Amino acid sequence: YVWPSPQLDALESLRWDQAIDGFATFVDPCDQFAFDGNGNSGRSNTADWIRTAYHDMATYNVADGTGGMDASIRFSEEQARPENVGSGFNNINLKDAKAKCVVLLMNTLIVVAGPFSSRYVSIADVLALAAILAVDNCGGPEIPFRGGRVDAGEPNAPGVPQPQQDLDSHIAAFARQGFTQTEMISLVACGHTFGGVQHAVFPTIVPELNDPNNTESVAHFDSTFVHFDNNVATEYIAGTTQNPLVVGLNDTTNSDKRIFGSDGNVTMRSFADSPVLFASTCAELMGRMLDTVPSGVQLTDVVTPLPVKPDHISLILDGDTLQFSGDVRFWNLTEDPNRTVRLLWDDHLGGENNATLRFTQAVTGSGGRNTAVWYTFNPANQPFLSLDATAGITTMRFAVDNKLEDQGGLGFAAPDDVVFAASSCFIPNTNGIPTGRWDIAVRNDIKPTRVYLEYEIRDSVDRPIAQEIDVPPPCLAQQWERLLHMERRTHGDSGLQFLYRRCGSRWCQGHPKQRTANIQLLCLCLNFSATQLFCRGFCLGIFWGSHAGRRR
Numbered sequence: 001y002v003w004p005s006p007q008l009d010a011l012e013s014l015r016w017d018q019a020i021d022g023f024a025t026f027v028d029p030c031d032q033f034a035f036d037g038n039g040n041s042g043r044s045n046t047a048d049w050i051r052t053a054y055h056d057m058a059t060y061n062v063a064d065g066t067g068g069m070d071a072s073i074r075f076s077e078e079q080a081r082p083e084n085v086g087s088g089f090n091n092i093n094l095k096d097a098k099a100k101c102v103v104l105l106m107n108t109l110i111v112v113a114g115p116f117s118s119r120y121v122s123i124a125d126v127l128a129l130a131a132i133l134a135v136d137n138c139g140g141p142e143i144p145f146r147g148g149r150v151d152a153g154e155p156n157a158p159g160v161p162q163p164q165q166d167l168d169s170h171i172a173a174f175a176r177q178g179f180t181q182t183e184m185i186s187l188v189a190c191g192h193t194f195g196g197v198q199h200a201v202f203p204t205i206v207p208e209l210n211d212p213n214n215t216e217s218v219a220h221f222d223s224t225f226v227h228f229d230n231n232v233a234t235e236y237i238a239g240t241t242q243n244p245l246v247v248g249l250n251d252t253t254n255s256d257k258r259i260f261g262s263d264g265n266v267t268m269r270s271f272a273d274s275p276v277l278f279a280s281t282c283a284e285l286m287g288r289m290l291d292t293v294p295s296g297v298q299l300t301d302v303v304t305p306l307p308v309k310p311d312h313i314s315l316i317l318d319g320d321t322l323q324f325s326g327d328v329r330f331w332n333l334t335e336d337p338n339r340t341v342r343l344l345w346d347d348h349l350g351g352e353n354n355a356t357l358r359f360t361q362a363v364t365g366s367g368g369r370n371t372a373v374w375y376t377f378n379p380a381n382q383p384f385l386s387l388d389a390t391a392g393i394t395t396m397r398f399a400v401d402n403k404l405e406d407q408g409g410l411g412f413a414a415p416d417d418v419v420f421a422a423s424s425c426f427i428p429n430t431n432g433i434p435t436g437r438w439d440i441a442v443r444n445d446i447k448p449t450r451v452y453l454e455y456e457i458r459d460s461v462d463r464p465i466a467q468e469i470d471v472p473p474p475c476l477a478q479q480w481e482r483l484l485h486m487e488r489r490t491h492g493d494s495g496l497q498f499l500y501r502r503c504g505s506r507w508c509q510g511h512p513k514q515r516t517a518n519i520q521l522l523c524l525c526l527n528f529s530a531t532q533l534f535c536r537g538f539c540l541g542i543f544w545g546s547h548a549g550r551r552r
Ligand code: HEM
Pocket: 043, 044, 046, 047, 048, 050, 051, 054, 085, 086, 087, 088, 161, 162, 163, 170, 187, 188, 190, 191, 192, 194, 195, 196, 197, 198, 199, 201, 202, 255, 259
């Protein structure tokens, strides 16, 4: 795809910059469990994440296109069903979030929401990606990731298979989900290469193990339960398996035994014979499982890493300069002190400019399979590049040791028609409601018909959604002078300063003195609600003529 694209950029970053955004730190190392201080519970995030994705998908009904990957598993009604016993789903509801926007207060209800979901990456996308990262980082194959799942507004019909059910109902359940009998055998084996059965959840299947290194008494499906490999098959075929759903004392709940043996062990034997076949089968079937979505939902193409990706691009007006900062990531490169990377940019006056970029880090991801190097626009000891605001910027390109990277001649668009200004202020909580003022700079030649601020909140069922606030146009100079005069009468000479800083009033906008040669300032005064305060993703939108744009 062509950069920038808000949705694809966000999906791409979450998929491929997993070590930077912190997502993969939950499954690297693979044996960690977010709720277990000592690392000795016998449980793991990897297993929870994969099981969660399956239980979210397993409601799918191929006949009517309902259910599937839509994050309906987050509803307590679904979690309360016998088919969803265990605490794993609550966990993935990202209570463990290290990050931003964790807890949102809505009415009297405290809703826990995923820190990695956003208006561009649904909670269901995050659940799918969690399973992919678990497999990816822990010895498994690369599973193609698409975005665009839509979060359900209510629980789905029940439909997750349970261990005490018979083979026919399992075959029927997988057929309803869109999988054949052979695919059922495969998919169960792919999932059950991780984790196991907990005593607390299934006391009739697993006894108390009294093991200080397995305090939650989890009977694991194979001997390498935080690692993707074909041991689930080799141990089953060799007859050495300890899988509690194969050799459990109560045969009624030995569902893996019935499923694995349902074709005379042909499929399991093929997996035991070939780790490569097992891995490729799992990549295909788990990919299909994660892409099983309600009818009408359109997924994106597979999200592949951009070879050259600008990131964190920021333009802020400060007086007569534009503070320009950002990073660029080069995929599949390793650190090389002799490499020179330059940023080239065009400006509004026809100028071509350049700056040498600084190496910041080399990052590996996907269990060491991928590497990328990052360079920053910021000069040493400077938080940004200073651009003359009149000249501004239109398009960027990069030169890596003289090789031009310009998206096949398109360049990387860096429009500065609407940007935040450094004079924006945030006034901390004085009487319960913090206040802030966004100063927003618009190029004079744009003549916008509408400028708005966009940010993110959660709706009543926790879905990330965008909210917009219109930024009022600046008032006329005449009006301004009148207001200024009134303000001076009340507050003396300090009135100007006061007026400029004043929040909460429509007429704080657009004083002519705040205009540089070709930029005017609008300002929007906000009383931040708790939701806005905890949320993120503030960005600006602008309409003019038939054009519309959005700037972060
Ligand atoms: C007939 C189908 C299936 C049945 C009856 C079944 C049953 C179970 C049971 C009883 C547990 C123990 C849960 C706990 O103690 O918390 C479990 C765990 C698990 N299942 Fe399945 N499962 C099935 C299919 C699948 C599929 C298709 C996947 C994924 C592709 C999957 C992935 C997992 C994982 C990763 C765990 C480990 C969870 C943990 O250790 O926290 N299962 N399964």
